[in-house]
Amino acid sequence: MKGNAIVAQSGGPTAVINASACGVIQEAMKQSDIQGMYAAHNGILGVLNEEIFDMGKEEPEAIEGLKTTPASALGSCRYKVKSQEDFERIVAVFKKYDIRYFFYIGGNDSMDTADRVSKLAADEGYEMRAVGVPKTIDNDLAYTDHCPGYGSVIKYLATMVMEAGRDTEALYTTDTVNVIEAMGRNAGWIAAGCGLARRDEEDAPHIILLPERPFDKEEFKDRVRYFLDKLGRAVIVVSEGTKNPDGTYIAEQKGDFAKDSFGHTQLGGAGLFIKDLVEREVEVKARFAIPSTIQRTGIHFASLTDSHEAYMAGQRAVQHAVEGVSGKMVTLERTSSDPYKCETGLADLVDVANGEKYFPVEWISKDGFFVTEEFRRYATPLIRGEVEPTIKDGLPVFTRFKRHFVKK
Amino acid sequence: MKGNAIVAQSGGPTAVINASACGVIQEAMKQSDIQGMYAAHNGILGVLNEEIFDMGKEEPEAIEGLKTTPASALGSCRYKVKSQEDFERIVAVFKKYDIRYFFYIGGNDSMDTADRVSKLAADEGYEMRAVGVPKTIDNDLAYTDHCPGYGSVIKYLATMVMEAGRDTEALYTTDTVNVIEAMGRNAGWIAAGCGLARRDEEDAPHIILLPERPFDKEEFKDRVRYFLDKLGRAVIVVSEGTKNPDGTYIAEQKGDFAKDSFGHTQLGGAGLFIKDLVEREVEVKARFAIPSTIQRTGIHFASLTDSHEAYMAGQRAVQHAVEGVSGKMVTLERTSSDPYKCETGLADLVDVANGEKYFPVEWISKDGFFVTEEFRRYATPLIRGEVEPTIKDGLPVFTRFKRHFVKK
Numbered sequence: 177m178k179g180n181a182i183v184a185q186s187g188g189p190t191a192v193i194n195a196s197a198c199g200v201i202q203e204a205m206k207q208s209d210i211q212g213m214y215a216a217h218n219g220i221l222g223v224l225n226e227e228i229f230d231m232g233k234e235e236p237e238a239i240e241g242l243k244t245t246p247a248s249a250l251g252s253c254r255y256k257v258k259s260q261e262d263f264e265r266i267v268a269v270f271k272k273y274d275i276r277y278f279f280y281i282g283g284n285d286s287m288d289t290a291d292r293v294s295k296l297a298a299d300e301g302y303e304m305r306a307v308g309v310p311k312t313i314d315n316d317l318a319y320t321d322h323c324p325g326y327g328s329v330i331k332y333l334a335t336m337v338m339e340a341g342r343d344t345e346a347l348y349t350t351d352t353v354n355v356i357e358a359m360g361r362n363a364g365w366i367a368a369g370c371g372l373a374r375r376d377e378e379d380a381p382h383i384i385l386l387p388e389r390p391f392d393k394e395e396f397k398d399r400v401r402y403f404l405d406k407l408g409r410a411v412i413v414v415s416e417g418t419k420n421p422d423g424t425y426i427a428e429q430k431g432d433f434a435k436d437s438f439g440h441t442q443l444g445g446a447g448l449f450i451k452d453l454v455e456r457e458v459e460v461k462a463r464f465a466i467p468s469t470i471q472r473t474g475i476h477f478a479s480l481t482d483s484h485e486a487y488m489a490g491q492r493a494v495q496h497a498v499e500g501v502s503g504k505m506v507t508l509e510r511t512s513s514d515p516y517k518c519e520t521g522l523a524d525l526v527d528v529a530n531g532e533k534y535f536p537v538e539w540i541s542k543d544g545f546f547v548t549e550e551f552r553r554y555a556t557p558l559i560r561g562e563v564e565p566t567i568k569d570g571l572p573v574f575t576r577f578k579r580h581f582v583k584k
Numbered sequence: 585m586k587g588n589a590i591v592a593q594s595g596g597p598t599a600v601i602n603a604s605a606c607g608v609i610q611e612a613m614k615q616s617d618i619q620g621m622y623a624a625h626n627g628i629l630g631v632l633n634e635e636i637f638d639m640g641k642e643e644p645e646a647i648e649g650l651k652t653t654p655a656s657a658l659g660s661c662r663y664k665v666k667s668q669e670d671f672e673r674i675v676a677v678f679k680k681y682d683i684r685y686f687f688y689i690g691g692n693d694s695m696d697t698a699d700r701v702s703k704l705a706a707d708e709g710y711e712m713r714a715v716g717v718p719k720t721i722d723n724d725l726a727y728t729d730h731c732p733g734y735g736s737v738i739k740y741l742a743t744m745v746m747e748a749g750r751d752t753e754a755l756y757t758t759d760t761v762n763v764i765e766a767m768g769r770n771a772g773w774i775a776a777g778c779g780l781a782r783r784d785e786e787d788a789p790h791i792i793l794l795p796e797r798p799f800d801k802e803e804f805k806d807r808v809r810y811f812l813d814k815l816g817r818a819v820i821v822v823s824e825g826t827k828n829p830d831g832t833y834i835a836e837q838k839g840d841f842a843k844d845s846f847g848h849t850q851l852g853g854a855g856l857f858i859k860d861l862v863e864r865e866v867e868v869k870a871r872f873a874i875p876s877t878i879q880r881t882g883i884h885f886a887s888l889t890d891s892h893e894a895y896m897a898g899q900r901a902v903q904h905a906v907e908g909v910s911g912k913m914v915t916l917e918r919t920s921s922d923p924y925k926c927e928t929g930l931a932d933l934v935d936v937a938n939g940e941k942y943f944p945v946e947w948i949s950k951d952g953f954f955v956t957e958e959f960r961r962y963a964t965p966l967i968r969g970e971v972e973p974t975i976k977d978g979l980p981v982f983t984r985f986k987r988h989f990v991k992k
Contacts, residue, residue, distance in 0.1 A: 185754070188751075188755070189750070189751050189754045189755065218754075218757055221757065245750070246747045246750050246751070247747070247750035247751045247753065247754040247755075248754035248755075249750075249754070251753075251754055252754040252755050253755070253757050253758070254755065254757070254758045254759075255757070331978050331979070334979055335884050335979055335980060336878045336882075338979060338980065338982070339654045339655070339878065339881035339882060339883060339884070339980075340876075340877045340878045340881055342597070342653070342654050342655035342657075342881060342982060343596075343597050343654070343655045343877040343880070343881045344877075345655065345659075346593070346597045346626075346655040346656035346657070346659055346660040347596070347597065347655075347656075347660050347661070347662065349626055349629065349661050349662070349663070350661070350662045351662075351877075354877065356878075372977075372978075372979060373979060378984065463876060463877060464874070464876065465874055465875060465876035465877060465878050466872070466873055466874045466876075467873060467875060467878060468748075468871060468872065468873035468874075469748045469751040469752075469759075469762065469871060469873060470744045470747065470748045470764075470873050470875060472751070473747035473748055473750060473751045474744075474747060475747060476743050476747070476885050477884050477885060479978060481978075556977050556978065559977070559978030559979065560977065560978045561978070562975065562978075567970065569780075569964050569967070569968065570739050570780075570887060570889075570964065570967030570968045570969070570970075571739070571742055571743055571746060571780060571781060571967065572743060572746065572747075574746070574750060576786065
């Protein structure tokens with residue numbers, strides 16, 4: 177099937193989502209069936225607004241630079257396509273620009289969108305193929321062993337925890353506890369990944385708080401005191417999604433405590449809440465760090481394994497589409513753990529759209545405050561190797577596209 | 585003068601304070617005048633408590649590993665030596681262990697301590713030499729062109745800003761403003777250093793708030809709106825020490841606004857304050873990040889120039905002391921900017937103790953919200969080159985000493 181192709185990036189960026197875009201674009205440019213290779217500016221909004229630019233007019237070096245550029249170089253968005261009008265508009269735009277291949281790099285919502293678009297096109301008799309490429313730091317997509325983006329976020333965040341842990345080890349006589357807030361609103365995969373930083377008893381982190389384990393304040397305080405007794409310090413990683421036994425987020429806690437400490441529940445977040453709790457109820461000085469979006473864009477110390485797999489997922493999406501596949505997302509399949517080997521597979525978009533993969537409860541240690549060796553075996557291969565961006569004057573160099581927009 | 589030497593690390597850690605310790609220790613071990621090479625556990629507390637360990641009993645590889653280990657591997661403290669009793673105790677401990685050489689790696693307070701100890705020893709007729717090695721991420725020591733630790737913190741934080749800036753560039757349709765809080769309670773050097781990340785108009789950061797420039801809320805909001813109009817987004821670096829025109833810290837602001845936003849003034853800090861201000865008064869969604877201690881311990885992307893200079897400062901301290909120098913701190917002297925060349929000099933401890941170097945007002949851009957090209961020329965050479973720690977299973981490997989304590 178000959179025609180044009182479009183690639184779009186959606187949702188929160190990662191360190192390697194551009195590597196997936198690179199895989200799509202470079203592979204598509206090799207395929208004779210694919211004529212124009214377009215990109216949607218800011219995800220699906222670029223389709224809805226007809227802001228579509230031509231990758232054929234970008235420098236090959238700029239495209240190659242995607243491998244070492246963090247975040248979404250095509251632009252992303254948080255727009256959730258819901259209305260029938262929007263879906264019809266997307267198909268109409270695809271028809272207008274003779275777009276026959278749609279590659280959508282994203283999470284559940286994106287897979288849902290890609291699925292509906294391809295079904296609507298089929299209903300309308302417009303032949304096209306939609307293939308999804310997984311992307312999420314949250315590692316919560318079903319039907320794939322892991323998600324591109326995850327290896328890099330945990331490699332970088334675990335390194336931050338190791339380094340800041342040494343800070344606490346040096347200054348424990350005053351700055352005794354250090355709390356680091358990890359992303360992950362619904363699943364504890366990212367916070368759990370910080371467990372890789374701990375190679376021996378002394379190493380940080382000492383405590384990991386996960387959304388999958390209801391927060392028990394008294395047990396937590398006991399655990400902090402245990403490390404204060406043993407090591408004189410404690411480094412705590414708290415997932416932003418950590419919840420009370422009643423299912424509310426810990427930082428949303430109501431009542432006098434919350435009011436006393438920061439009044440406005442939206443502001444602080446889990447890191448500040450835990451820091452405050454430790455200072456008030458364990459009565460030692462605590463510090464806190466909120467790496468926020470920094471953690472997901474750390475290309476300067478991203479996982480090379482993750483980057484390669486992200487590229488491969490994009491590349492395979494194109495190969496499958498040209499071969500006739502549609503309505504599927506490329507998955508990562510671990511074929512061997514030692515030595516680590518990973519190939520790609522396919523899953524139905526509709527299944528991925530409706531699935532969600534929590535951190536397995538059996539990978540939480542018995543005491544509830546750490547991860548098991550089995551998790552370590554799962555996660556370690558994902559963080560091996562380092563992406564090495566070009567450095568100029570001591571800082572990395574990133575790609576930015578010229579964006580030659582296709583005439584409306 | 586034959587005798588033992590002791591090295592101590594003080595105050596907040598940096599990525600390269602251990603490189604200075606390595607310079608001291610490796611050079612001391614070459615000097616025949618220096619017999620035992622000791623380390624004080626947790627800075628001057630190790631002397632006061634007689635917790636002194638023998639570097640001669642550590643593996644040479646562990647000592648070499650200091651070059652790629654962040655924070656203070658000897659242990660640090662925030663204890664300010666003030667009482668006559670403490671000073672007398674320090675000199676008594678030095679006498680007891682025949683310590684004739686005292687190398688103190690730290691900032692103003694440490695230089696003050698080293699100075700007083702050496703003077704008291706002289707008064708008591710105990711021959712010893714005290715030489716200081718500069719250390720501070722804050723870059724606020726006088727009599728030195730720059731401070732070991734500074735190049736690494738700004739290299740890493742500027743990289744975080746570049747990377748998180750790409751996140752905002754990708755998601756500006758919803759997450760429009762990103763605020764990153766930089767350390768620096770009294771001087772804006774660290775926040776200013778993030779200016780290096782901005783190579784062109786599009787690049788982050790767009791606005792830098794410095795303690796040296798009183799915060800004008802209306803001008804700030806106008807500046808944010810300017811970038812929203814021009815680029816659709818703004819990335820703001822705010823120094824934790826940014827102050828109101830009346831000299832109070834912005835995050836300490838009193839009145840209804842502060843109460844409404846986070847009630848308890850100690851908790852939030854400048855980053856949260858600015859994020860909140862932007863959301864309330866510019867009415868766009870803002871995110872914030874507080875890298876906190878993470879920024880100062882980033883050995884995985886530390887400046888090799890900084891690391892080399894930190895080592896050199898430690899090494900030269902020993903050489904000078906053996907030659908007879910005492911009561912001095914090693915300084916860094918820039919002998920050429922292009923090509924960059926740096927040598928060491930000496931300054932009186934008492935002068936360094938009483939000096940403080942603010943960020944020069946003439947290096948703030950006219951509009952008050954950025955830094956000048958002249959600052960860029962000053963800072964760029966300090967961040968060149970990358971320290972490369974050994975990596976095992978995707979994460980860095982750090983040194984930890986066995987600490988064979990000398991018998992009391």
